[in-house]
Amino acid sequence: MKRSTFLKSSTAAVAGMGLFANFSTATSLYKVSSITEKSKKITILHTNDTHSHIEPIVGGRNDGRGGVARRAALVNQIRKENPNTLLLDCGDIFQGTPYFNFYGGELEIKLMSMMGYDAATIGNHDFDNGIDGLYKQLPHANFDFVISNYDFKNTILDGHTLENKIVTLDGIKIGMFGLGIELDGLVNKTNYKETKYLDPIDIATDQARILKEEKGCDLVICMSHLGYSYKSDTVSDVSLAAATSNIDVIIGGHTHTFLEKPELILNKEGKNVVVNQVGCYGMYLGRIDLYLNETDINNQAGTVYNL
Amino acid sequence: MAFCYNFPLKTDRKLGVYLAFAKALFLITLLTSCNSNTNVHLDTVDYKRIEINDSLAQEDSIAQFIAPYGAKINQEMNRVLCYNPKSMHKNDTPLNTALGNMLCEIIVEQVNPVVKSRLDTNIDVVLLNHGGIRAPLPAGEVTTKRAYEIMPFENEVVVAQLNKAQMEQLIKYIVDRERAHPFSGMKISLNADSSLNNVSINDQPLTEKIYYVATSDYLYNGGDSMNFFNNTTVTKTDYKIRNAMIDYFKKVDTLKFESDNRFTKAN
Numbered sequence: 001m002k003r004s005t006f007l008k009s010s011t012a013a014v015a016g017m018g019l020f021a022n023f024s025t026a027t028s029l030y031k032v033s034s035i036t037e038k039s040k041k042i043t044i045l046h047t048n049d050t051h052s053h054i055e056p057i058v059g060g061r062n063d064g065r066g067g068v069a070r071r072a073a074l075v076n077q078i079r080k081e082n083p084n085t086l087l088l089d090c091g092d093i094f095q096g097t098p099y100f101n102f103y104g105g106e107l108e109i110k111l112m113s114m115m116g117y118d119a120a121t122i123g124n125h126d127f128d129n130g131i132d133g134l135y136k137q138l139p140h141a142n143f144d145f146v147i148s149n150y151d152f153k154n155t156i157l158d159g160h161t162l163e164n165k166i167v168t169l170d171g172i173k174i175g176m177f178g179l180g181i182e183l184d185g186l187v188n189k190t191n192y193k194e195t196k197y198l199d200p201i202d203i204a205t206d207q208a209r210i211l212k213e214e215k216g217c218d219l220v221i222c223m224s225h226l227g228y229s230y231k232s233d234t235v236s237d238v239s240l241a242a243a244t245s246n247i248d249v250i251i252g253g254h255t256h257t258f259l260e261k262p263e264l265i266l267n268k269e270g271k272n273v274v275v276n277q278v279g280c281y282g283m284y285l286g287r288i289d290l291y292l293n294e295t296d297i298n299n300q301a302g303t304v305y306n307l
Numbered sequence: 308m309a310f311c312y313n314f315p316l317k318t319d320r321k322l323g324v325y326l327a328f329a330k331a332l333f334l335i336t337l338l339t340s341c342n343s344n345t346n347v348h349l350d351t352v353d354y355k356r357i358e359i360n361d362s363l364a365q366e367d368s369i370a371q372f373i374a375p376y377g378a379k380i381n382q383e384m385n386r387v388l389c390y391n392p393k394s395m396h397k398n399d400t401p402l403n404t405a406l407g408n409m410l411c412e413i414i415v416e417q418v419n420p421v422v423k424s425r426l427d428t429n430i431d432v433v434l435l436n437h438g439g440i441r442a443p444l445p446a447g448e449v450t451t452k453r454a455y456e457i458m459p460f461e462n463e464v465v466v467a468q469l470n471k472a473q474m475e476q477l478i479k480y481i482v483d484r485e486r487a488h489p490f491s492g493m494k495i496s497l498n499a500d501s502s503l504n505n506v507s508i509n510d511q512p513l514t515e516k517i518y519y520v521a522t523s524d525y526l527y528n529g530g531d532s533m534n535f536f537n538n539t540t541v542t543k544t545d546y547k548i549r550n551a552m553i554d555y556f557k558k559v560d561t562l563k564f565e566s567d568n569r570f571t572k573a574n
């Protein structure tokens with residue numbers, strides 16, 4: 001795959017030619033932002049691998065970082081700024097502090113509900129108390145678990161997760177789907193039971209097409225717990241981005257990768273995919289602001305990535 | 308991008324029902340092939356990574372909601388369970404340690420009754436891994452918190468049934484690694500060149516029989532490359548290692564563990 005360092009758009013050049021933008025990134029070479037009062041702004045906030053870190057971390061190199069009460073205040077403040085905000089989590093909500101050992105994930109899920117999470121996908125550690133342990137906490141969730149490549153048909157979770165989810169904010173239709181990692185070898189079979197793992201690239205190809213083409217979503221977001229990237233050919237967020245189309249943003253987890261900013265990966269059609277991950281333990285909140293314009297049908301202007 | 312435009316909806320009565328039907332059909336075709344997204348364009352993407360730290364205010368209602376959960380944990384974590392006279396660290400001694408030996412002893416003591424009821428036999432050997440010990444046990448009062456520090460994982464004790472050949476693989480693993488992987492029920496001595504000098508299992512030579520080896524589900528499932536467990540019959544005990552520790556600490560007054568001669572090497 002190729003990582004794009006400049007705007008990839010054949011026709012965008014016309015729009016911004018001759019105007020040198022004041023952005024630091026090379027992405028603006030051919031196009032400048034045309035954000036106007038009519039533009040619509042969607043904010044995606046995301047976490048991953050929070051691992052039961054409810055209180056700020058005490059001691060060690062991350063001393064003082066994280067904390068759910070602070071995250072909640074931050075999210076509320078951003079929501080006040082922009083009500084068209086989605087709050088998403090990419091899995092491994094469970095395991096990592098005694099809060100999980102004592103309460104089995106109940107508090108984690110209750111707090112996510114209180115913070116107003118819109119959706120989460122499922123990480124391998126979310127099976128740590130077995131699929132029954134996860135099921136037990138579902139009544140505390142007022143958000144959806146979105147996971148597309150686990151077939152739960154013969155398990156207790158059957159019918160309790162979504163394959164995809166569509167939300168409309170300010171008239172912008174946003175489609176989301178979720179991808180989980182292969183559980184075999186990572187989680188005891190006695191914990192995940194009859195959960196079937198389906199090929200993430202096949203499923204993502206399908207889901208993204210359904211969301212964008214059939215359901216007419218303006219944006220497609222993939223919530224992944226596959227891991228950011230691997231030296232081996234194990235499927236990752238980066239390889240997934242390159243191997244698919246119709247996905248605008250991949251937010252990920254599992255590898256506890258601390259990206260300072262998202263990576264732009266060219267998809268199968270040569271279009272940019274924003275790929276991001278924010279480490280672990282709730283030490284960071286990722287904030288992606290997407291500005292959308294209504295344009296006439298023939299306008300194929302590119303996108304400016306201020307990353 | 309799908310082709311999309313507004314269908315002219317001027318009616319023409321003369322053409323009657325047939326045309327209306329055709330129009331409806333055309334409309335349906337258009338509606339299904341032409342989606343509303345085609346004229347919304349992603350213009351700009353901004354990103355900001357926000358560190359959660361003490362520069363941020365906290366949401367009081369959330370903090371208050373958490374507080375009682377935290378208080379209960381702290382109370383339990385700080386509960387004194389027993390006394391440890393001497394600090395124990397997993398690297399105190401080279402081939403076996405007081406801390407590792409303690410963990411094996413705890414498993415025998417706490418889990419054997421379960422094994423007895425489920426398999427009608429006793430644990431012959433316990434095998435854990437050195438890397439799985441995540442913290443030392445300082446001298447002084449032993450609180451619940453210490454058990455969580457030493458064993459933060461949810462690993463459970465399982466009992467695998469190994470034949471003689473598989474036991475030989477297990478012993479080879481220990482000999483090859485020459486590391487303080489905690490074990491009990493065996494005595495292994497190495498020659499000065501690191502080759503195996505002698506091995507006995509519960510004071511008996513290795514024979515053709517089934518050995519019941521207690522380990523963690525993590526190791527049984529291939530953790531730390533303990534491949535000798537592959538395809539062996541296994542029995543769950545549903546007993547977490549950490550819980551075995553906590554239960555044991557509650558039962559005893561003072562810990563008395565030492566490194567010993569279970570795994571030695573000639574000078």
Ligand SMILES: [Zn+2]
Binds near residue numbers: 049051092254255256
């Ligand atoms: Zn994780």
